[in-house]
Each structure stands twice: as structure tokens, then as C-alpha cells.
Amino acid sequence: MEEEYESRRMRRWEELDTDILVRIFLKFSVFELARVCSVWRTVCRHPILWKTLELSHMRSSFIKIPLEPYVYVERRSDESLTRILKLSMNLSGGNTRTLAFHFNLFLSDDQLTYTAERCPGLRRLVLPAWNRIKKTGICKAIRIWKDLESLTMPSIANPPYLFTEIANNCNNFKELKIMGPFEIFFADTLIAASLTSKLSALDALR
Template sequence: MASSSSSPSPSPSPTAMKEGDYYPNWAELPPELTSSILHRLGAIEIVETARRVCRSWRRVCKDPSMWRKIDMRNLGDHGDMYYEKLCRHAVDLSQGELVEIDIWHFGSDSLLSYVADSSSNLRSLKVAQCHEITSEGLIEAAAKLPFLEELEVSYCSLSEESLKVIGQSCPNLKTLKKNCVGYRRPRDECDDVALAIAETMPGLRHLQLFGDRLTDAGLNAILDGCPNLEHLDLRQCFNVDLVGDLEKRCLERVRVVRRPNDSVHDYPFDATVNDVSSSDDGDPYGLSDVDILSEDEFYYDDLSEYASDNSDFDPYEYYY
């Protein structure tokens, strides 16, 4: 016998709009709220996309306060010149209010000069893996940035003499990050960077020298020349032997110390250590006299197998 009850009516779609529901128009958000949302995007996304969405967003994106901080990184989608053009446009939009800029994986001396000429109130300049930026370009830019408080030059060309000039040009410098590839072997000691810092940057509070070649003497010079130091990062500085009196002095003077062998989990770059192990202390590449063949041995002993079936075999023909 069929049931007398009727089948239940289908449930309304969860996406169906009910009477009285209100879906806000993103274009009508208050400018300060739109600005807060767009700040969560990078400078590249704002220039390329967000400012093209609607007129209200475009107005917000043209506000100089949106461009007080610029973070631009070439992730390989386009060539360097494309990102230089975007960066210059972003600097123009700041209308002189830029206080912090990060440039990664692209850039040139001319771009750095453009930033410095347009942003005399800049407080923070970070350049990383910018192989077209030279020591001369950094010196020229620093001379125009007297209020600079934070400088990063990681995996970039910067001589020790240039570092001195920058220290003299930027008396308000409080943070310096000069990072490079760490070498465990071959052992190479050099305190030039440490001495330049100690001589010209007495106001430093934060110093990161990841992978530097300084020795205990260089570290002592920094402790003498930078009395206000609060944070010191010496990770992969394998020439520093942080024990005994030096360790005690360092820990008494500096609030936070990252040691040469500390974890690199929070380091933003590739932290692979160059470690050319050697089985023979006389050769940095691990080759002994036994491993190196003379020219005669190379051509005639190693290639003799090719001549076994042909008495006319010429070993030089094998290569040419």
C-alpha cells in the first residue's frame, strides 16, 4: 500500500540568496579598508593587477601612502628590465614618501640611483642577489640617503672600502645585513669587513654576517667598535671560535647571539655550506701527487686501450 504522505520538497540550494541577504560591493568599501586589504598583496600584484580592477581601487592604488613600502622580487616570470620598469613606476607612485624598499634578484646601479634620487627620506634599503648592482652604485646611492637606518646587501658585490664609505654616509645606520656563502673548507680568513664595520658603524644594534670569513680578531673589533649591539648573527662564520673569554665577552655585551653552527631554518636564502673536503692537506681540492697524472701518462697510458687494435692510432686525433 502506497504511503499517503507526500515526498518532502527539495531543500533550497545553500548558495541561493535569501530575501534580505546583502552581498557587499567590493568597489564601495571605505578607502582605508580597501587599502588595508591591498597592502596584503605585493607591489608587483598591485601594479600589474589590483589597480586595474575598478576605478575605486585605482584611486586607492594611486595614494602615495600605499607605496611607503615596496617589496619587489623577480621570481623568474619576466626579465630584469620588466621588473625595473615596474619598480620605477612604484617609486613614482610614492611621490617621495617611500621609506622602505626590498629588491631581490634584479636591479642595477641606475635603478638604485633612481630610488635614491626620488626617496631622500628612505629608512630601509634591502638588496639581495642583485648581481648588476656594484659597489660604486651602492656608494652613490648611500650618499643620497642620510636617514638610512637599515641596509641589507646579501650576495651582492660590495667591497670593504665601499662599506666604510657607506658607514660614513649613513650615520643613523642601526641594522646591517651582509650575507654571503658559508665556507667550511678551504679555510679562508679575512677581517676586512669586520674592521670596516667596527670603524664606521658605531650605532649598529643589529648585525648579520652570515657566512663571513671574519676571525676572532674581527669579532673583537666589532665588539669594541659597536657598543650598542643587541643582535649578532654569526651563522656559518666558521673561522670564529666562540669559546672561552671571547664567548663570555660576546654574551655579556650582546643580548642575542647566533653562533656559527646554529640552525638556519629561518634563513631566507639557500644555506648550503661549501665544504671542499681534502684527503691531502697540501691541496685544497683533495688531490695528491698520486692523483695527478703527467701529460705523457694521460695521453699514452690512459688511452693505450684505443691503440691496442691499431698500431697507427694517434692519441691526439682522439681529441681533435
């Protein structure tokens, strides 16, 4: 009788097998699910859930200003991004291989390097606008991302230092996509940095 009852009893969510929960969680926001209970938070650390970290739905709350960095990001918006990055890096356990930011998610150097240090095995990166990312920040991140294979980035006024860092540190780099103008100087810089020999794909996105 007791065995029959057990077979008919509706199972609680936290009693489901981890593999089943992971398949379900793939359909939802892990950030919200991690708050439900300790069992779900543990499941939310599963590597398959963090293979891709898609932040292209997030945008900074900002206003344009006449001086560098030409945008002012509202404090609460910046703090919200920092919280999301910290939670993501904590749950992902360094398993993120693809990371994508929205163009208008104005990342700071500190936020970029914090992320790089906690997901060093990144393979594909989609960068936001350059406004708050400086030379020191992106160079430090590139030195950490030695396995980087693909970069999608906005056009940059002074590209030599970036391409040199990629050429020197990312041996598996093979794909570059540029959002915006792709001019002769840009192409010459790629050649000078010996990056063209590595590329199997080079695109200019308009």
C-alpha cells in the first residue's frame, strides 16, 4: 500500500533529477530560478546553462554628454549591471564560452576585467560601445582570454594596440566582425599586426 502511494505521489520540483531540471531551466532565466531554493541554485551552476551568457537584452540608462566618454551612465543602471555580472560569474563557475553585450550596454574597465578574470576560457565575444572601455582594460582582458576565437566589436579609432594584443595572445583567433566603418587604415592595421594570416572570416556589419 505504501509503495503504491509512493508511486502515485506527485513529486516535488526539488526532487526531480538534475538532468531534467537543467533541460527545463534552459527555457527560463537562470537569474530568477537561482533565488527559489538551495537545490535550484545548485542546479543553476550546471555548466551547460552557462555555455552562452547572453546580455544583449540589457541596455544602460544613459545620457549623451559633450566630453569623454561622451555618455553618462545612471548610477543605478551601472550598479544593476555589476550585480548581474557578479551573479553570473558566481553561478557560471568559469564555464562561459560565448559572451554577448548589447551595443548600448556601456561596460567599464572594471566590469570588463572582472568578467575576464572569472571566465578565462571565453571563445566568442560580442563587445558593446567603446565609450567606457579604455586601452588598459581591453588589453588586460585580451591577455586573459587566450582561447578567444571570435570577436564582434564596434569600429575603433585607434585599433593597432588591440590587434597586436590579439595577435600576441590569442593563438586560436580566426573570426573578426566589425560594427561600423571598415576603412583602409583599419585593414592596414590588421596586416601590420600579422592578424590577417589567422583569420578565416572577416566581416563588416552595417
